[in-house]
Amino acid sequence: MVERTNENSRSINRRGYLGAIAGIAATPVVGSVTGAADVDSESELEDEIEDGGTVDLDSDTVYEIDGTIRVTDLDELTINGNGATLEVGPTDGYVCKLGTYESPIDDLTVTDLNIDITADGAGGRALECHANDDLEVSDITVEGKHDTPSKGPMLVGVHSSSGSGTVSNVSMPDGGEEVSGGRGGTGMLVSDYHTGSVTIEDCHIGPFPDNGIYCSSDEGEVHVEGGTFENTNVAGVRLDGDNCSLKNAEFEYDESIPGFGGQRPVRCDGGDIEISGLDIYMSISQTECIRVMPDTESVSIEDCSISGGGARDAISVTSGAGPVDAEDIDVEGDVRETVYHY
Missing domain, CATH: 2.160.20 (Pectate Lyase C-like)
Structure with missing residues (x-):
């Protein structure tokens, strides 16, 4: 939980950034909220960040941006x-x-x-x-x-x-x-x-x-x-x-x-991917826990635990994907296949 202290609150209001002016930040308008401490003249947040180096924010302070x-x-x-x-x-x-x-x-x-x-x-x-x-x-x-x-x-x-x-x-x-x-x-x-x-x-x-x-x-x-x-x-x-x-x-x-069409833990979209040591609990009804897409060149999956009984397949491999090597996959509950190839 974020802790707020009114006496340490700072308010930093800025005009919107003009996207057409590349590399130039918005001009700040600085003030303090009712009951808040004034912003220190040498520590206006945006100026400090723009200067680079090390910027130390005040502990337990709220900066309103x-x-x-x-x-x-x-x-x-x-x-x-x-x-x-x-x-x-x-x-x-x-x-x-x-x-x-x-x-x-x-x-x-x-x-x-x-x-x-x-x-x-x-x-x-x-x-x-x-x-x-x-x-x-x-x-x-x-x-x-x-x-x-x-x-x-x-x-x-x-x-x-x-x-x-x-x-x-x-x-x-x-x-x-x-x-x-x-x-x-x-x-x-x-x-x-x-x-x-x-x-x-x-x-x-x-x-x-x-x-x-x-x-x-x-x-x-x-x-x-x-x-x-x-x-x-x-x-x-x-x-x-x-x-x-x-x-x-x-x-x-x-x-x-509601509105989430396909909740799954892992999806492999492309390249060479190594997966190991996962602990997956899936109690909701979904197609799979790990999905391998057709542009993936290779996937290695090992030493994973899958429980909860909600997934139809532990691992689904879409046609066109490269080799999928799955070893030591511990599945609890009924699944159609540990590795299912579409």
Whole structure:
């Protein structure tokens, strides 16, 4: 639960970002809410972020944001949230856009930050992080249900082929509402332009209408390790790309959500994918727990436990897919096939 203290609240209101002026952030209008402390002249949030280096937010402080914080072309940016909260106003646009795929930040770190999207219509992209060489995003909590048909709370990407990153302990337990015929928000996207390597570990993602974690980069590596995923539509984890992996994660599917057309834990869309150590509980009626699509070159699945009795098949392989090697799949309950080939 996000803790708020009135005496530490800060209000940062901004004009909307003019998308036609690439690379230039919105002009801020700064003030303080009734009963709140004044914003320190040297620590106006957007100015600090634009300058790069290390930005320390005040612990247990609420920063009310209306508009977009957008920065590009920095060598280094570290945002230490220190448990502070960004309170997002109604928007279906961007809130914190740190770098772009064309102008990433060389070394980017964002840690220990709460993001409050409980306001009606606050379902834009809360945090977008593009790094060139090094990315670290950790201990991020998104409070509230994503309630617009666009974007989703978070996107990450590493844009140098030799670059690497870690995204850890991100929590989005409330998921998102189905508001657009099954095409609502995705919890966490990996950029289509991602070319480096990123490890996503120990994240908790609730029921989103359009995937929990989704990557579709042809060149980059994505490795999902640990974490829990609940009742997400399309897939809790959806992988597409060379050298992707999914290991030691837990999936709980125990609620059929109206408007979610196909809730499944895992979908493999393309590339070479390794899957191991999954614990899947599926009590709702669905076609399969793991779906392998026709553009997938190869999939290795081993040491997985499937229970709950809700899936018709444990693993479904669509015609045209490359070889699927499944070993040590422990299935409890009746299924038509452990591996079913369409």
